[in-house]
Amino acid sequence: MQHPGGVRLALLLLAGLSLTEAVEVEVRGKDNKTCIYAVLSVNFTILYEGNVTMENATFPLPNSVSSNGSICGGNNSTPLLKMGFGTGHSLSLNFSHSTGKFRGDVLIFTYNTSDAKRFPGAKNKSVKHVAVNSLMDSTPLNTIYTCRSVEAIASEAVVMTFWNVSIQAFVENGTIGKNESVCRADLPTTVAPITTRTTPIVPTPVPTKPPPELPAVGNYTIKNGSDPCLLASMGLQLNITYTENKTHLVNIDSNSTASGYCGDKDATLVLEDMDTTIQFNFIVDQSKFFLKEVKANVSLVINGSRTALNSNNSNLRFWQAFVGSSYMCHKEQSIVVTDQLVINAFNVWVQPFQVKNGTFSRAEECLADSDLGFLVPIAVGAALGLLIILVIVSYIIGRRKSQTGYQSV
Numbered sequence: 001m002q003h004p005g006g007v008r009l010a011l012l013l014l015a016g017l018s019l020t021e022a023v024e025v026e027v028r029g030k031d032n033k034t035c036i037y038a039v040l041s042v043n044f045t046i047l048y049e050g051n052v053t054m055e056n057a058t059f060p061l062p063n064s065v066s067s068n069g070s071i072c073g074g075n076n077s078t079p080l081l082k083m084g085f086g087t088g089h090s091l092s093l094n095f096s097h098s099t100g101k102f103r104g105d106v107l108i109f110t111y112n113t114s115d116a117k118r119f120p121g122a123k124n125k126s127v128k129h130v131a132v133n134s135l136m137d138s139t140p141l142n143t144i145y146t147c148r149s150v151e152a153i154a155s156e157a158v159v160m161t162f163w164n165v166s167i168q169a170f171v172e173n174g175t176i177g178k179n180e181s182v183c184r185a186d187l188p189t190t191v192a193p194i195t196t197r198t199t200p201i202v203p204t205p206v207p208t209k210p211p212p213e214l215p216a217v218g219n220y221t222i223k224n225g226s227d228p229c230l231l232a233s234m235g236l237q238l239n240i241t242y243t244e245n246k247t248h249l250v251n252i253d254s255n256s257t258a259s260g261y262c263g264d265k266d267a268t269l270v271l272e273d274m275d276t277t278i279q280f281n282f283i284v285d286q287s288k289f290f291l292k293e294v295k296a297n298v299s300l301v302i303n304g305s306r307t308a309l310n311s312n313n314s315n316l317r318f319w320q321a322f323v324g325s326s327y328m329c330h331k332e333q334s335i336v337v338t339d340q341l342v343i344n345a346f347n348v349w350v351q352p353f354q355v356k357n358g359t360f361s362r363a364e365e366c367l368a369d370s371d372l373g374f375l376v377p378i379a380v381g382a383a384l385g386l387l388i389i390l391v392i393v394s395y396i397i398g399r400r401k402s403q404t405g406y407q408s409v
């Protein structure tokens with residue numbers, strides 16, 4: 001169990017100005033080192049049963065909160081940021097981390113309708129809880145997540161509106177990260193890049209949209225005992241269509257965890273990062289192998305709510321080569337999994353069967369990469385040219401013949 005004794009709370013007073021409430025919370029561990037740091041502004045709107053009609057209570061997260069009950073997190077517990085205020089109200093957020101990233105998991109708002117100041121005339125005086133998934137994007141460890149945009153999370157009775165949010169959990173050595181990871185809402189449609197941190201609260205203009213980054217190439221190995229049996233090296237990008245013409249690009253982390261299975265006739269590669277799990281199933285048919293099936297499971301924030309997308313296609317035929325060799329393609333390829341999901345693959349090099357000595361065997365390159373690819377249009381052009389020449393020649397011969405015909409008359 002953790003010791004809330006060392007937990008400390010700091011208040012942030014905005015230089016003289018503003019009705020805007022911004023609260024700064026710092027959670028410290030036993031060693032008095034900061035383990036969670038947050039600055040945020042929240043407005044709550046809560047529908048409750050008044051003494052005659054339904055009423056809305058509207059109030060902000062006050063700039064004085066207690067971090068009592070917060071947990072730094074350790075081997076058996078995940079970090080928890082708990083901000084208590086008033087008579088029994090609190091907002092808490094727990095965090096998870098994997099593959100070098102962290103994100104907020106579940107946001108729990110607890111409110112007590114016996115607070116007559118905030119809930120005047122409430123009929124039922126009781127403590128209520130609302131739990132929702134947080135909208136926080138995965139953030140690299142040792143960077144601070146920032147989101148200046150206004151984002152609302154609604155459940156049946158409660159609307160929580162957040163803005164000017166800066167959060168870092170799993171703070172290492174008590175030092176807040178110097179780099180910030182900007183939320184997607186601040187940088188529409190692109191993967192959040194890391195920019196140098198300015199002060200977390202002063203609003204700055206939203207940066208202009210950078211061109212979409214290409215995914216980094218990851219090297220993935222599956223082992224059978226200690227022997228590598230499946231090798232893959234590729235950059236992957238998901239193109240997700242979530243309404244008729246809105247798309248969302250997600251680059252797969254090159255540090256994703258690879259797991260899977262190697263058989264004689266089938267092999268599986270599973271790549272997992274915080275928000276995404278993709279499974280590639282390869283099979284052997286006659287003497288060739290190919291990618292037969294893709295299963296993808298993506299968790300992403302769309303229009304202010306966390307959504308799970310599951311896509312599956314088992315009728316694919318990509319990345320085909322003879323068993324005993326590897327498949328290589330430098331060109332970008334688009335694998336259409338479903339109407340909602342297209343996987344853009346870059347610099348693919350895979351060998352799911354008969355890996356020898358932990359290295360790729362001779363590569364069979366895709367048509368687009370090889371010289372043959374250039375030869376196809378040339379061959380078609382040459383054939384067309386030949387046809388035209390033939391037509392012209394036969395026309396001339398035809399004319400000659402008919403001219404000689406006239407002369408003889």
Ligand SMILES: *[C@@H]1O[C@H](CO)[C@@H](O)[C@H](O)[C@H]1NC(C)=O
Pocket residue numbers: 032
């Ligand atoms: C913990 O650290 C803060 C800031 O460094 C300091 O103000 C405070 O006195 C320390 N508390 C304890 C119990 O050492």
Ligand SMILES: *[C@@H]1O[C@H](CO)[C@@H](O)[C@H](O)[C@H]1NC(C)=O
Pocket residue numbers: 019043058060150161163
């Ligand atoms: C939060 O509430 C205050 C007071 O009701 C209001 O002035 C402010 O505009 C609200 N902010 C947002 C982002 O909703």
Ligand SMILES: *[C@@H]1O[C@H](CO)[C@@H](O)[C@H](O)[C@H]1NC(C)=O
Pocket residue numbers: 045047054055056159
């Ligand atoms: C309470 O607020 C919600 C959301 O802002 C609104 O849809 C609803 O009509 C309001 N209800 C009352 C009784 O004011």
Ligand SMILES: *[C@@H]1O[C@H](CO)[C@@H](O)[C@H](O)[C@H]1NC(C)=O
Pocket residue numbers: 066068069
């Ligand atoms: C913190 O919580 C504990 C147990 O819930 C309580 O005994 C203690 O008084 C609280 N401290 C503060 C400062 O609210």
Ligand SMILES: *[C@@H]1O[C@H](CO)[C@@H](O)[C@H](O)[C@H]1NC(C)=O
Pocket residue numbers: 074075
């Ligand atoms: C966490 O586990 C590691 C190894 O299992 C151990 O060395 C470390 O002391 C543990 N830390 C805490 C805070 O229990």
Ligand SMILES: *[C@@H]1O[C@H](CO)[C@@H](O)[C@H](O)[C@H]1NC(C)=O
Pocket residue numbers: 078094095096105106
């Ligand atoms: C966060 O809290 C929720 C609700 O208590 C729980 O279901 C979830 O597993 C927790 N997440 C982590 C990463 O501990």
Ligand SMILES: *[C@@H]1O[C@H](CO)[C@@H](O)[C@H](O)[C@H]1NC(C)=O
Pocket residue numbers: 051052120121
């Ligand atoms: C509750 O209802 C009574 C009578 O309808 C009214 O006089 C009183 O002002 C109401 N109280 C509140 C807090 O709205």
Ligand SMILES: *[C@@H]1O[C@H](CO)[C@@H](O)[C@H](O)[C@H]1NC(C)=O
Pocket residue numbers: 142172173175
């Ligand atoms: C934390 O301290 C260790 C040892 O001093 C150091 O190697 C590491 O880079 C530090 N991490 C950060 C984020 O400062």
Ligand SMILES: *[C@@H]1O[C@H](CO)[C@@H](O)[C@H](O)[C@H]1NC(C)=O
Pocket residue numbers: 217218219233254
């Ligand atoms: C993957 O392997 C290639 C070739 O061995 C190497 O050049 C590249 O840096 C590796 N990439 C990563 C992300 O480790």
Ligand SMILES: *[C@@H]1O[C@H](CO)[C@@H](O)[C@H](O)[C@H]1NC(C)=O
Pocket residue numbers: 212239240241247249342344
């Ligand atoms: C993503 O898909 C949409 C719709 O199919 C397409 O218009 C867009 O060019 C694709 N973007 C990328 C980077 O592949």
Ligand SMILES: *[C@@H]1O[C@H](CO)[C@@H](O)[C@H](O)[C@H]1NC(C)=O
Pocket residue numbers: 100216253254255
């Ligand atoms: C991958 O992990 C390594 C070691 O943990 C780290 O140095 C590197 O920055 C990570 N790369 C990405 C793209 O996250």
Ligand SMILES: *[C@@H]1O[C@H](CO)[C@@H](O)[C@H](O)[C@H]1NC(C)=O
Pocket residue numbers: 357
């Ligand atoms: C396997 O790799 C090692 C080191 O890279 C090399 O010395 C050895 O000759 C290789 N064996 C075969 C059969 O290719």
